[in-house]
Amino acid sequence: MRLNRRDLGTVEIQMGPMIDMVFLLLVFFMVTAKPTKQEADIGLKLPGTVTQEEALEMPDEQRIVIQANGQVVLNDAPIDSHNSSDLPRLLATLARFKKTADANRSEALVTIDPHDSVPHQRIVDVLNTCAKAEITGVTFADSPPGEEE
Secondary structure, eight states: OOOOOOOOOOOOOOHHHHHHHHHHHHHHHHHHSOOOOOOOOOOOOOOOOOOOSSOOOOOSEEEEEEOTTSOEEETTEEESOTTOSSOHHHHHHHHHHHHHHHHTTOOOEEEEEEOTTSOHHHHHHHHHHHHHTTOOEEEEOOOOTTOOO
């Protein structure tokens, strides 16, 4: 039995249509791509701290004295009334102090010096005000031995 062998011939890949498709895709991507702008120098000023040539004297800590009548004294200056529980002026001053300490990369420290006869609620009011100003470095002063107020 004899098998007939067919002559299959050579298979050729048509390059013309393939090149046309490549160029069409290239043109399509070039047209649809968004051109990016080159980076340029833009003159703008960012908000921030001002550099100073001279060192600014800033107290390391704030001293809060609570007098016997409930009056709050910040660095020898009376602040807020003795019956105010939210202490808005003290909060504003401590918040400003905290921002200044953060700008100078230092810790904001507060020392509270209450009189012996001050109600505990007044001390808690001052501590709450320190917490609202986000000051965590709070300590209590101890009067030297032999000193009575």
